Amino acid sequence: MSSRYLELVCPAGTPAALRTAVDAGADTVYCGFRDCTNARNYPGLNFDFDELREGIGYAHARDCKVLVAINTFPRAGDEGPWHRAVDQAAAAGADAVILADLGVLDYATRRQPALRRHLSVQASAANAPSIRFYQEHFGVRRVVLPRVLAVDEVAELIAETGIETEVFAFGSVGPMSEGRCFLSSYLTGLSPTSEGACAPASHVSYVESGGRVLSSLGGVTLNSFARGEPAAYPTPCKGRYVTHGRASYLFEEPVGLNAISILPDLKRAGVTALKIEGRQRSRAYVAEVVGTFRRALDALGRGEAVAPAGALHGSTEGGKETRGAYQKGWR
Amino acid sequence: MNAPRLTLGPLLFHWSAARRRDFYLRIADEAPVDTVYVGEVVCSKREPMVESVQDEVIARLRAAGKEVVLSTLALVTTPREVERIRERVAGELLLEANDVACIQLLAGRPHVVGPYVNVFNEGARDVVAGKGAVRIVLPVEMNATSLRVVAGSAGATQIEYQVFGRQPLSVAMRCYHARANNLTKDHCQIICGVDPEGLVAETIDGVEMLTVNGTQTLTRGNGVLLGELGLLRAAGVTHFRLSPQDLDMVAVATLYREVLDGRRGAEEAAGALRPLAGETPWINGFLHGRPGRQWVEPSPA
Numbered sequence: 348m349s350s351r352y353l354e355l356v357c358p359a360g361t362p363a364a365l366r367t368a369v370d371a372g373a374d375t376v377y378c379g380f381r382d383c384t385n386a387r388n389y390p391g392l393n394f395d396f397d398e399l400r401e402g403i404g405y406a407h408a409r410d411c412k413v414l415v416a417i418n419t420f421p422r423a424g425d426e427g428p429w430h431r432a433v434d435q436a437a438a439a440g441a442d443a444v445i446l447a448d449l450g451v452l453d454y455a456t457r458r459q460p461a462l463r464r465h466l467s468v469q470a471s472a473a474n475a476p477s478i479r480f481y482q483e484h485f486g487v488r489r490v491v492l493p494r495v496l497a498v499d500e501v502a503e504l505i506a507e508t509g510i511e512t513e514v515f516a517f518g519s520v521g522p523m524s525e526g527r528c529f530l531s532s533y534l535t536g537l538s539p540t541s542e543g544a545c546a547p548a549s550h551v552s553y554v555e556s557g558g559r560v561l562s563s564l565g566g567v568t569l570n571s572f573a574r575g576e577p578a579a580y581p582t583p584c585k586g587r588y589v590t591h592g593r594a595s596y597l598f599e600e601p602v603g604l605n606a607i608s609i610l611p612d613l614k615r616a617g618v619t620a621l622k623i624e625g626r627q628r629s630r631a632y633v634a635e636v637v638g639t640f641r642r643a644l645d646a647l648g649r650g651e652a653v654a655p656a657g658a659l660h661g662s663t664e665g666g667k668e669t670r671g672a673y674q675k676g677w678r
Numbered sequence: 679m680n681a682p683r684l685t686l687g688p689l690l691f692h693w694s695a696a697r698r699r700d701f702y703l704r705i706a707d708e709a710p711v712d713t714v715y716v717g718e719v720v721c722s723k724r725e726p727m728v729e730s731v732q733d734e735v736i737a738r739l740r741a742a743g744k745e746v747v748l749s750t751l752a753l754v755t756t757p758r759e760v761e762r763i764r765e766r767v768a769g770e771l772l773l774e775a776n777d778v779a780c781i782q783l784l785a786g787r788p789h790v791v792g793p794y795v796n797v798f799n800e801g802a803r804d805v806v807a808g809k810g811a812v813r814i815v816l817p818v819e820m821n822a823t824s825l826r827v828v829a830g831s832a833g834a835t836q837i838e839y840q841v842f843g844r845q846p847l848s849v850a851m852r853c854y855h856a857r858a859n860n861l862t863k864d865h866c867q868i869i870c871g872v873d874p875e876g877l878v879a880e881t882i883d884g885v886e887m888l889t890v891n892g893t894q895t896l897t898r899g900n901g902v903l904l905g906e907l908g909l910l911r912a913a914g915v916t917h918f919r920l921s922p923q924d925l926d927m928v929a930v931a932t933l934y935r936e937v938l939d940g941r942r943g944a945e946e947a948a949g950a951l952r953p954l955a956g957e958t959p960w961i962n963g964f965l966h967g968r969p970g971r972q973w974v975e976p977s978p979a
Contacts, residue, residue, distance in 0.1 A: 476754075588880060
């Protein structure tokens with residue numbers, strides 16, 4: 348599909364969501380196994396081997412590719428599940444695996460050399476030498492770029508490395524260097540890097556108090572908001588903290604990332620693919636977001652103007668939008 | 679088992695050039711540490727001030743018989759930052775690579791892999807060792823069970839772990855220190871320099887929780903793993919890192935040295951450390967597989 352404007356890579360948290368994404372116009376879907384090997388290890392999500400094989404069959408029959416995210420960092424002494432995930436992705440016919448850990452990359456390169464390897468955002472490769480490291484040593488073909496780069500920086504990286512890139516187009520703003528953040532385990536004792544769940548739901552609570560809702564993680568209060576006020580899921584980087592006696596969203600406001608208004612800029616920068624986040628979101632979300640981006644990309648492909656950016660306000664986190672690091676001044 | 683090595687990690691806070699110079703010259707003269715890491719890890723905007731005294735500091739540390747390692751940035755994004763690492767690779771000092779970019783530019787030359795490169799398991803350890811890592815500083819999040827596996831079978835690769843000081847939790851592109859002062863990173867006025875031990879962030883119900891240090895977020899408490907030194911040594915840790923805080927680091931190093939050398943008990947040393955470390959709470963949860971912010975009373979060795 349060389350005539351494609353940009354490849355649309357969409358979330359498939361469940362087999363049903365996979366079919367929804369494919370039907371809504373995804374060029375590619377990504378998913379993970381139902382265990383700690385992927386970074387969205389939440390209850391009720393993900394695929395077992397048979398579901399993955401069936402999902403791949405459904406997608407391939409409709410000219411849609413399937414990527415398997417194996418993007419957490421194995422616990423020492425327990426690398427088996429990660430190695431097995433790589434082998435199973437290959438056996439199920441996945442088009443590529445999305446990896447982050449050096450050891451897992453090494454395993455996949457040696458044991459499944461024919462299986463295409465993408466570098467996960469969890470590897471935090473934000474510069475040309477890092478990307479070259481993964482290209483040279485592990486034959487990585489595509490990098491999912493961290494959400495910390497401006498559009499001109501993305502363009503420079505592509506020009507310098509010649510690598511295929513996938514960038515976040517819709518989802519949340521990740522203020523921290525991803526894959527290297529221990530805030531959630533600092534509060535809960537569970538590591539997102541190896542267990543695959545930042546701010547696991549089992550450790551989240553909401554309590555009503557004096558007409559306000561208090562959200563907490565691991566017993567640590569992260570926010571207080573009026574009912575109906577926009578508030579993000581209580582990950583540690585989306586909480587309110589007090590500095591200099593003043594409470595604020597120290598790390599990031601409750602806003603969602605939406606790059607739909609800058610798709611031509613990303614195309615000009617040389618980006619290959621757009622990533623829609625949300626394996627933990629509903630099928631309605633998947634249908635709406637994927638459909639909206641599909642129509643925008645098709646319009647751009649025909650040389651038409653893109654639909655107004657406001658179309659997705661109901662689906663963004665906290666109901667407000669930003670172009671995040673893509674725009675100057677976010678830092 | 680070789681003699682345990684005591685190291686002083688890179689200064690993570692932004693101190694003035696004069697203060698930085700005085701700190702390191704005293705370390706050179708008085709601190710019983712084997713290795714000192716110098717160089718800026720957090721933010722490239724701080725580098726000119728850091729480097730204004732660096733040559734003198736390095737010369738004095740070397741003259742005092744310390745191994746000197748030059749630490750590099752944890753988050754590298756601009757071509758200028760890449761170029762600065764390239765210049766350091768061309769120098770003669772042993773480098774601490776805190777981003778994969780540095781490992782790539784070293785092209786197999788011996789180096790230390792810092793705690794900001796994810797080495798959580800034996801597979802990753804073997805990859806970096808194969809690319810020239812002679813020493814690996816394991817991330818603070820690692821618990822004792824994992825540490826035993828990675829350090830216990832590391833062979834000739836030395837293993838370092840932080841045993842004192844606020845623990846690094848994240849690095850970011852954005853500067854939270856600037857944000858907390860209504861500034862942006864691009865116009866930050868190097869505001870992080872006003873807080874010699876970072877800026878404490880409380881929860882909205884008044885619990886001190888985090889320390890903001892420019893683009894870095896640290897724990898609120900000091901990680902204190904005095905009572906765990908024996909456990910760590912038995913697990914295969916060869917190098918024990920003290921992270922500089924705004925207190926008498928010579929005295930801290932002396933206490934740790936005495937415990938490592940078996941000249942003082944951990945409990946007694948902890949008693950002596952209390953008045954040195956002031957009001958800052960102690961934590962050690964990560965190593966015990968607990969929330970990192972917690973303190974677990976270490977069991978007697």
